[in-house]
Amino acid sequence: MAKFSWKIKSSSTKSKARTGCITTPHGKIETPAFIFCATKGALKSFTTIEAKKINTQIILSNTYHLMLHPGSKLIANHGGLHNFMNWDGPMLTDSGGFQIFSLGHGSVANEIKGKKTQYLRDKSLLKINEEGALFKSYLNGKNYLLTPEKSIQVQRDLGADLILVFDECTPFNVEKKYTEKSMKRSHRWAKRSINMFNSKLNYSPCYGSSGEQCLYGIVQGGIYEDLRDESIDFNLNEIKVFGIAIGGSLGSNKEEMYNVVNYTSKKLGEKHPIHLLGIGDPIDIWSLVKQGIDTFDCVSPTRLARHGSALIKNKIGKININNAEYENSSKPIDKSCNCHTCKNYSLSYIHYLLKAKEFTALYLITLHNIFFMNELMEFVRVSIKKDQLEEAEIEWYSKS
C-alpha cells in the first residue's frame, strides 16, 4: 500500500469542507474531485488524451459492462485498462453490483436520485443469495454469476488504482428489514472481497504493470440511521480499507439524500478519502463538499451532452441546446468559459449540428461539460483553501 496515500491539506472553518490529495501509482488526485464515467472504457465521443488536456484527474469504468464485453481477460492481455484505453492517470472501477441491481429493474439509479418509480426486479437479475448475484447478460442472454471473488478478480484484471468491494445496492422503497439483511450480507461480501484481494493467487497479468491497487469499502444502511451507524462501524473498525464510499439508497428525494450524506459523512472522520457513489450534479457539489465529500462520480456531464444539454453556471445548471431559442444565437454556451467549444463555436452552430444529427455536436458539448466540471472542482478547491467556499458559491453563479 506504499504507493497510496491520503492527506487532508486544508479544512473550512464554516463547514466540513476540506481539500486533500489521494496519491496513486498513476498520479495524484487533488480533492474535492469529480470522477468522469468512461462506463465502457471510453468517454463517449471523446478521447482520454483530450480529457487529460482539459485537466481531468481521474476516470471511472464499470466492471459490469467490461466483464461482459470485451471481457476482462482481453483487457488484461493488453496490459490492463490503463493501457487498453490509453489513460495514464488515476482510475476507479466499481464492483459491478450497482449495475446488476440497477439494470435488474432499471430504476435504482432514479430511486437513488430521489425519483419515485416502481421497484420491479426484472428478469435480468435472476437470483441473489449468499454466494452472489446471478444475472442474465444484456448482450447475449447468457447467465453470469457475480460473486465478491469474481468482482475482485475482474477488477484485478482491469487494474484500476481504486477498486470497490462487491455490494448489493438496495433501492429506497424496500422494507427496513430487507435493507438490514442486505447490509449484513454486503458486509460479509466486503470481507470476502478483501480476502480475495489479499490472495496472491489472484494477481492478474496486468497487476504488475499497472502498479498496486487499493480497496474502498461501502457504507450501506439506506435511510436508517441505526443501520448507517452499524455500517460505519463495520467499515471503520472491522475491515481495513483505503477509502470509504457512501452507497446504498440515499432516500427518495434530495432532502433525504443530504440527510443521509450528512449523517454518514460526519462520522467517517479524516482517516479515509470519502467517495459519494453516483451523485454529482453541479448544484449538488456545492452542498456536498460542505458535508466532507472528497470525490464524486456521475454520468451526467457525458450523458447530458449526448442529449444536447450543456452545463452552465446558474441554479438550473444546464441548457438544452436543442431548444429553438438557440437557433440564431451567435453567443457561446457560456461567455465566461474558456473551453475550446465556447471559445470557437456558437450556440447557433451547435443547435444546427444537433438538428442535423452531426456527431461533432456531441464532441463539442462533451468537451464543454468535462471542462466545466473540472473548472468547477478547481474553483471549489481554491475556495476551500482560502476558506471562502460560501462566497465562492455566490461568485460562481454570478459568472455567466
Next chain:
Amino acid sequence: MAKFSWKIKSSSTKSKARTGCITTPHGKIETPAFIFCATKGALKSFTTIEAKKINTQIILSNTYHLMLHPGSKLIANHGGLHNFMNWDGPMLTDSGGFQIFSLGHGSVANEIKGKKTQYLRDKSLLKINEEGALFKSYLNGKNYLLTPEKSIQVQRDLGADLILVFDECTPFNVEKKYTEKSMKRSHRWAKRSINMFNSKLNYSPCYGSSGEQCLYGIVQGGIYEDLRDESIDFNLNEIKVFGIAIGGSLGSNKEEMYNVVNYTSKKLGEKHPIHLLGIGDPIDIWSLVKQGIDTFDCVSPTRLARHGSALIKNKIGKININNAEYENSSKPIDKSCNCHTCKNYSLSYIHYLLKAKEFTALYLITLHNIFFMNELMEFVRVSIKKDQLEEAEIEWYSKS
C-alpha cells in the same frame, strides 16, 4: 480577383503531374491537394480546429444541404460559413446540382464511380427545364426551385472562397443526345451563374467579411470526346473563370474514368487549377495526379470512418476494423503512421469501441483517415518536386 492566384511551381518530366499553389483570401492551398467534405458544415465527429492541426488545407461544403438546413441566410447572418463553423482556411462550395441529380435517383454517385445501377429519377427531382431544377426537400417535402441565380446567391451567402457554376450532372447511361442537350443547357447555366456572380446587387452580408470569391467552371460531355472538346472550348474560351472542374459522367468503370480524365485534363493546360469532382480514393490519387489533376474531393475518408474502415498503405487501401481478426490485435491501424490514433490506440481497442457502439471509435478513425490523406498528398507533392513520383508510389506501398 486580386486576392486569388494560381501558380504552377514544378512539373514532372515523366507525366503531366505538377505542383502548384492556389492563393485565396483564407490562405494558400499547396497542390495536388485533397479537399475534405464537410457536407453539412461539419467534418462528422471531428472539429475544424482539429482538422487544421493535422494539416488539412481546404474543406468543401454542400450548397444543397445547407440551403435546406439551416438555410443560407442564417449562415450569412453569422458572417458566413467560415465564421459559422469556425474554419479559417480556404473553402469550396459546390453548386448544389450534383446532389439534386444524385439524390434524385440515388445512383449518380455510384454511376460516376463506375458502378452500374439502374438510372431512375425518383420523385425528389420533379422537373428540369431551362429555368433550373425543381425538387422536393428530403427534410420536409417542400418543393424548391434551384436555378443558376439561386445557386450563386446561396454560395454568396455561404461565402466560400472557391464556388462552382450551376450544372446538371448527367449519369453515364443516358443517351449521347441527352448528354449533349444537358451539356449545352449547363453551358447556358454557367453563363447565367457568371452574370449573377458579377451582379453587385447580390452581394451577401458575409461577402465583405469573408473576402472575395472566385468561380470554377465545369467541363461536361460525359464519355464522348467530341462533347468534351466542345465543353473544354466553352470553359477555356467562352467564359472567364478562375478554375476548371471536370464534372459530368466519367463512365461506367475505372478505365473509362481514367480515359475521360486523361482526355480532358491534357487539353486544359496550365492557366487554371484543375479540380476533379467527387473522386479521391488513395489508389486513384497516384494515377490522377499524373493526369495533371490539382485538387480532389471525396467523402471517402470520413464516410469510411463512420463504417469502421481505416485507410492504409496498400493496394486495397483500407481495412475494416469491425473484422474479428482485429479483436486481439495490440497493433495500431498503421505502424508507420504518426497520427494521434496510431500513436495511442490499438486495433483491439478501436474494434471493441465499434462493437460497443462508442462514438469515440468514429472520432479516432476519422482522425486517422484525414491525417492519412494529408500525409499522402504531402508525400505526392514532395515527390513531384523531386521528379520522383513513380519511385514514391512504390515506396508508399512498402511503408506499412
